[in-house]
Amino acid sequence: MAQRVVFAGGGTAGHIEPALAVAEALLLKDSKLSCEFIGVRGGLESLLIPKRGYRIHYIPKASFPRKISPKIFLFPFLFIGAIFKARSIIKGSDLVIGFGGYVSTPAYLAAFSRKIPILVHEANAKPGLANRLGRRLAKVTAVNFEQVARQWSGSVLTGMPIRQSLNSLAELSNKSSFKQLNCQSWGFDANRPVVAIFGGSLGSTHINSVIADFLRRYQDKYQEVQIIHALGINNELPKASSNYLPQPYFHDMASIYGSADLLITRSGAVTCSELSSLGKYSILIPLPHGNGEQFDNAAALVAQGSAMMVSNDDFSAEWLDKNLAAALRSAQKYQAKSVGSNAKAAMRIAELAQEILLGK
Numbered sequence: 371m372a373q374r375v376v377f378a379g380g381g382t383a384g385h386i387e388p389a390l391a392v393a394e395a396l397l398l399k400d401s402k403l404s405c406e407f408i409g410v411r412g413g414l415e416s417l418l419i420p421k422r423g424y425r426i427h428y429i430p431k432a433s434f435p436r437k438i439s440p441k442i443f444l445f446p447f448l449f450i451g452a453i454f455k456a457r458s459i460i461k462g463s464d465l466v467i468g469f470g471g472y473v474s475t476p477a478y479l480a481a482f483s484r485k486i487p488i489l490v491h492e493a494n495a496k497p498g499l500a501n502r503l504g505r506r507l508a509k510v511t512a513v514n515f516e517q518v519a520r521q522w523s524g525s526v527l528t529g530m531p532i533r534q535s536l537n538s539l540a541e542l543s544n545k546s547s548f549k550q551l552n553c554q555s556w557g558f559d560a561n562r563p564v565v566a567i568f569g570g571s572l573g574s575t576h577i578n579s580v581i582a583d584f585l586r587r588y589q590d591k592y593q594e595v596q597i598i599h600a601l602g603i604n605n606e607l608p609k610a611s612s613n614y615l616p617q618p619y620f621h622d623m624a625s626i627y628g629s630a631d632l633l634i635t636r637s638g639a640v641t642c643s644e645l646s647s648l649g650k651y652s653i654l655i656p657l658p659h660g661n662g663e664q665f666d667n668a669a670a671l672v673a674q675g676s677a678m679m680v681s682n683d684d685f686s687a688e689w690l691d692k693n694l695a696a697a698l699r700s701a702q703k704y705q706a707k708s709v710g711s712n713a714k715a716a717m718r719i720a721e722l723a724q725e726i727l728l729g730k
Contacts, residue, residue, distance in 0.1 A: 372402045373727055376460050378477035379469030380409035381433075382570060384638040386418050388491060388716075389469050391531035393424065395720035408459055408477050415473075417603070429455040433472035449476065456480035465489060465726055467719075468508075470501045478504040487726050491719060492518055493530055493639035495666035510722050514639060514715075515670070530643030531716035535624040540648055545628060552629040556615050558596045563698055565597045566630035568620055570638060570657070573602015576682060577634075577655065583687040585614060592694065598626070632701040634690075637668035637679075649706025651676055653697050658682045676704060 377393060379385035393405040407424055409415035410431040419426045432448040457480040460466055466481040467489045468474035474490075478500070481488050488508040492501045495515045505511040505522060512528040513519050519527040542548060546560075553560040569577040578601050585597075589611075596613045600620045607616045620626050627633075627648050635641055637654040645652050654677050656664035671677035678697055680689060 372404050373400075373465075374404040374406065374463040375465045375467060375723065375727075376406050376408060376427075376463045376477070377467050377469070378408045378456075378474040379471060380407075380413045380415035380473035381471045382638070383414060383418070384493065384570075384640045385469045385471040385473070386415050387533060387640050388493060388531045389467070390419070390422055390424075391533050391716040392467060392491070392719045392723070394534060395531070395716035396723055399717075399720050399724060406463075408456060409473055413473075414603075427459040429459070429473070429476055431472065432476060452476035453479050453483075457484060460484060460486055465723060467491070467723060468501070468504050469493065470498050470504070472500065474504060475500045478507050482507040489719070489723055489726060491528070491531070492522075492525075493643070494518075494663035495639075495670060496661055496663035497522075498661060498663065509726055512719050512722060514643060526718075526722060528718045528722075529712045529715035530640060530647075531719055532640070532644050532647060532712050533623070534716075535622075536627065536644055536648060537712075539624045539628050542628070549629040552625045553596075556596075556598060557612070558598075558615070560629075562594050562596055563631045564629055565595055565632045565634060565694075565698075566599075566620075566626045567597060567634045568600040568626075568636075569602065569655075570636045570641075573600065573605050574636065574655075574657075575605075577636075577685070578602070578605060580685055580687055580690065582608060584690050587687055588691050589614070591691070595694070595698070598630070632698055637664040637671070639663070639667055642667040642671055643712050646671060646674070646676065646706075647712040649676075649704075651697070651701035651704040653677070653693070654679045655682055655685045674707075676706065 377389040379389040407419045407426045409426050411428045429452045430448050432452040453476045456476045460480055465487050466477055468477055469491050489510045490501055490504040490508040491512045493514045511525040513525045514530045519525050550560040598615045600617050603618045633652040637656045654668040656668050668679045672679050
């Protein structure tokens with residue numbers, strides 16, 4: 371009977387995409403494995419995971435409220451319900467692999483209660499609550515940042531698993547032809563600069579409003595700059611123009627990374643790892659919520675000279691007008707030293723999973 375691996379990671383692409391990359395790597399190593407996912411209905415995982423051909427099981431959403439509200443009183447009941455649902459889903463599985471976030475915590479506790487081995491991957495420079503718990507229950511913990519490996523003794527420094535299409539892009543020799551093909555499909559001129567903007571997998575209301583204000587006030591000044599902008603799957607798209615292409619979501623990130631001269635985005639762990647591995651220059655706007663991990667992620671790229679960082683409050687149409695030209699010049703001059711740095715991360719985590727499955 372085929373061994374069964376259950377992946378836990380949902381809510382944002384920062385948890386989903388690494389899980390998908392590891393599942394892909396595991397199946398390349400052993401096509402007989404069964405790889406399934408746990409998520410919540412209505413989450414981004416309910417769109418992305420079935421689209422990639424994997425089975426997904428759903429548990430109740432039990433995220434701890436960040437503000438005092440009546441939801442705090444409902445949380446314990448939702449959380450316990452999520453654990454029991456996860457227990458029924460993972461029954462009979464051979465391994466649970468978690469990537470953090472509110473989907474992972476119930477999965478970790480369910481797996482521990484059923485004595486199913488756990489493998490954790492921590493993507494951020496500042497670990498979240500779910501994985502701080504998960505690593506104490508896990509057989510193996512893999513991490514993305516060296517400073518986390520130093521803090522968590524016994525962890526394995528693997529880097530960030532990124533999708534195979536991006537690994538292939540890092541190895542592509544003729545990137546100019548690749549850009550030309552994509553620009554042609556977007557109606558852009560490949561000889562003019564392309565700026566790609568996205569506010570995380572669900573979009574960013576603040577970034578979207580700043581870009582709308584920037585276009586309204588300064589578009590005529592930047593006619594040579596072409597902007598492709600993902601606003602989020604639930605947000606209304608503004609009108610396109612000859613140098614502005616709005617989209618709900620970037621499904622083909624290889625085309626974006628391979629064609630953009632500059633990227634303006636949040637600094638989630640996946641995004642920062644992809645930027646670093648592909649040698650791209652960016653303007654990073656850390657999400658002001660959470661435990662500050664996005665600031666630390668962005669600071670690591672600024673330190674290596676591959677990014678400019680601006681706080682969410684300071685990011686405005688005026689700020690972008692003052693800094694866009696300088697950022698484009700920096701992007702043109704930037705010479706990456708670590709292209710392909712995360713190419714083997716998914717395979718390394720898959721190897722760790724295989725060792726657990728083989729009982730090593």
